[in-house]
Amino acid sequence: xxxxxxxxxxxxxxxxxxxxxxxxxxxxxxxxxxxxxxxxxxxxxxxxxxxxxxxxxxxxxxxxxxxxxxxxxxxxxxxxxxxxxxxxxxxxxxxxxxx
Amino acid sequence: xxxxxxxxxxxxxxxxxxxxxxxxxxxxxxxxxxxxxxxxxxxxxxxxxxxxxxxxxxxxxxxxxxxxxxxxxxxxxxxxxxxxxxxxxxxxxxxxxxxxxxxxxxxxxxxxxxxxxxxxxxxxxxxxxxxxxxxxxxxxxxxxxxxxxxxxxxxxxxxxxxxxxxxxxxxxxxxxxxxxxxxxxxxxxxxxxxxxxxxxxxxxxxxxxxxxxxxxx
Numbered sequence: 001x002x003x004x005x006x007x008x009x010x011x012x013x014x015x016x017x018x019x020x021x022x023x024x025x026x027x028x029x030x031x032x033x034x035x036x037x038x039x040x041x042x043x044x045x046x047x048x049x050x051x052x053x054x055x056x057x058x059x060x061x062x063x064x065x066x067x068x069x070x071x072x073x074x075x076x077x078x079x080x081x082x083x084x085x086x087x088x089x090x091x092x093x094x095x096x097x098x099x
Numbered sequence: 100x101x102x103x104x105x106x107x108x109x110x111x112x113x114x115x116x117x118x119x120x121x122x123x124x125x126x127x128x129x130x131x132x133x134x135x136x137x138x139x140x141x142x143x144x145x146x147x148x149x150x151x152x153x154x155x156x157x158x159x160x161x162x163x164x165x166x167x168x169x170x171x172x173x174x175x176x177x178x179x180x181x182x183x184x185x186x187x188x189x190x191x192x193x194x195x196x197x198x199x200x201x202x203x204x205x206x207x208x209x210x211x212x213x214x215x216x217x218x219x220x221x222x223x224x225x226x227x228x229x230x231x232x233x234x235x236x237x238x239x240x241x242x243x244x245x246x247x248x249x250x251x252x253x254x255x256x257x258x259x260x261x262x263x264x265x266x267x268x269x270x271x272x273x274x275x276x277x278x279x280x281x282x283x284x285x286x287x288x289x290x291x292x293x294x295x296x297x298x299x300x301x302x303x304x305x306x307x308x309x310x311x312x313x314x315x316x
Contacts, residue, residue: 022287025221025241025273027297050162077273078161086297086304093306094294 004044004052006059010067011038018094021087028079032091035071046076054081062088068097102152104143104282104301105220105243105275107178107228108169113137115173117151120166128158129165136231140220142166143282145301157225157233178228180218180243184209188227189219196232200270201240208242208272211264216245220275239271247279255311259289275299283310 014034021029035041040063044055058081079087102108110116113133118125133156144153144166151168158164183189189205196202201223208219219227221241226234246254262285265272274285281300288296288311295306 022284022290022297023271024284024286025239025275026299027284027287048162080304082303083297083299086306090295090297090306 002046002049002052004046004055006042006044006056008040008042008059008063008067009038010035010040010063010069012067012097013069014095014097016095018091020091020094023075024077026078026080026083028077028084028087029075030087030091031073032068032070032095035069038069040068040070040072042072042074044074044076046074046078048076048078055084057081058084058088061085066092066097066099068092068095102141102146102177103179103277104141105180105218105224106141107138107225108141108152108154108174109176109178109229110137110139110169110173111175112173115170116154117168117170118165119168125165126163128160128163129156132156132158132163132231136225136229138225138229138231139167139169140225143299143301157222159233180220180224181216181245182218183224183227184212184218189223191230192227193230196226196234199234199236199238201234201238202227204240204268204270207268208240208265211261212242212244216248218243221273239273242272242274243277243282244274244285245277247277255289258285262286262289278310280307280310 017033019031021027023029042059139154139156142153142155147168151170154167154169156165156167189202192202220243222233222238223240275282276285281298283298291309296309297304298307
């Protein structure tokens, strides 16, 4: 297990929480709660070690496009970047975020 | 020759493998692992314009996975997850490795799933089919159920009962439900309280309306 931590400068507050995704091979669980200050904090717990840079790419892309002030906890079970991005987008839908 | 995701392909010719993700020489573990067990697993991705099959190579470590393209000339034999179940290949696992949790639960899994077209995938399926010792004490069991010939309606009750049974086993099981459109995770279909669910297709994952709730509505 590897634990990774990322933070991104963000500007759009959120008011709701979301829990999406599923515990299962090639998937992930994401818990999103409102954050504080101008930073999004992301904690990733993953069984696939050595993919820190890939995570940073995907999360940078996400928070650049959707700068939500969120605290995010991710449990990863070997999801591909495509699946990660899809689940993050699904979390936005649940949060009722509009661009 | 129909090839579907999760199928294992025994290679007859290593030079039929191409590594578009790698510049220069492929990593050393790739050759090692293919020398020990010359098998690749079919990935869920489009078949290339030149007819190459999208496959993956599995190393001994969890982060040792590499995508490749296989020219069909290099394929000697295809073993599907359904073949593994039908032939009960977990009985071929030798000696001490029979004590691994994933192998231990297979007979019970087979009982629970009798009547369905199902089979083991992932590291469990790989070890049962090839004999290569890739399973770990802590491995989860990946299963595939083919529902492409079944009507999706009224699967809900059966599925939640099945998950409850399997969740009592000492091994965590992940079940992918294969349909004509792509694959769903059974757990998500059972637990999702509404809204959209993920469908994995050859073109990538997408969010779609829940297939069972759609039909009940």
